[in-house]
Amino acid sequence: EPExxxxxxxxxxxxxxxxxLRCVPISNHLYFYWYRQILGQKVEFLVSFYNxxxxxxxxxxxDQFSVxxxxxxxxxxxxxxTKLEDSAMYFCASSPGTANYGYTFGSGTRLTVV
Amino acid sequence: xxxxxxxxxALSIQEGENATMNCSxxxxxxxxxxYRQNSGRGLVHLILIxxxxxxxxxxxxxxxxxxxxxxxxxxxxxxxxxxxxxxxCASATYGGSQGNLIFGKGTKLSVKP
Numbered sequence: 258e259p260e261x262x263x264x265x266x267x268x269x270x271x272x273x274x275x276x277x278l279r280c281v282p283i284s285n286h287l288y289f290y291w292y293r294q295i296l297g298q299k300v301e302f303l304v305s306f307y308n309x310x311x312x313x314x315x316x317x318x319x320d321q322f323s324v325x326x327x328x329x330x331x332x333x334x335x336x337x338x339t340k341l342e343d344s345a346m347y348f349c350a351s352s353p354g355t356a357n358y359g360y361t362f363g364s365g366t367r368l369t370v371v
Numbered sequence: 372x373x374x375x376x377x378x379x380x381a382l383s384i385q386e387g388e389n390a391t392m393n394c395s396x397x398x399x400x401x402x403x404x405x406y407r408q409n410s411g412r413g414l415v416h417l418i419l420i421x422x423x424x425x426x427x428x429x430x431x432x433x434x435x436x437x438x439x440x441x442x443x444x445x446x447x448x449x450x451x452x453x454x455x456x457x458x459x460c461a462s463a464t465y466g467g468s469q470g471n472l473i474f475g476k477g478t479k480l481s482v483k484p
Contacts, residue, residue, distance in 0.1 A: 261413075290471070300414065300459065300474040313471055348413060355465055357402050359416035360472060367411075 259283040263349050263363035270339055270370055278334045278366045280349030289332045290350040290360065291324065293317070300348070306332065339370045376475045377460055383481040390447040392478040394460035395440075401465045403436055403443045404472065408457045417445075417458075452484045 291303040350360040433446040461472040
């Protein structure tokens with residue numbers, strides 16, 4: 258069964274450093290997403306991406322965040338200057354369409370900012 | 372606003388029993404989805420129910436949707452120890468933009484052998 262692959266599974270970074278989280282969505286999916294889950298809290302929407310541009314973003318997704326699809330397969334989330342409160346599990350997801358499709362999530366990247 | 376609030380927050384049952392989890396949401400939706408998350412792992416899509424559907428089945432799962440009450444329930448019948456996980460409902464609303472799923476806080480289900 259097709260999977261969404263995320264790397265790395267765990268990243269530790271110093272406050273103020275830039276991190277790039279990588280995702281390979283399912284190949285025939287058209288819509289890509291990033292979500293995050295702070296330990297013990299809700300899964301929160303960050304951004305959705307379609308046709309090589311951001312289609313929607315949440316209030317969390319401020320100027321320190323950016324997404325990119327640098328080639329035909331990868332989908333990345335960059336955090337420019339990490340803060341302690343960015344520590345969370347970051348999930349990438351993809352779906353074939355918008356309405357009435359379930360999302361396929363990756364296993365996540367646990368980001369720890371120290 | 373808070374969408375997709377589940378209750379109970381935690382549920383502990385014996386293997387073979389049924390588990391019922393409830394979810395409430397606040398705004399109009401296109402569909403409502405349920406996901407499972409094993410500890411420290413990703414979210415697995417379980418079932419999707421459209422706003423014009425009232426009930427849906429998938430294996431041991433039964434989902435109901437009451438749009439007048441803005442609520443949904445997930446029933447897992449004949450539970451197994453392997454069903455131990457957190458279960459999240461997620462409301463999907465599409466209007467203008469590509470839309471997104473809004474997750475609740477989840478119900479932590481523990482099934483004892």
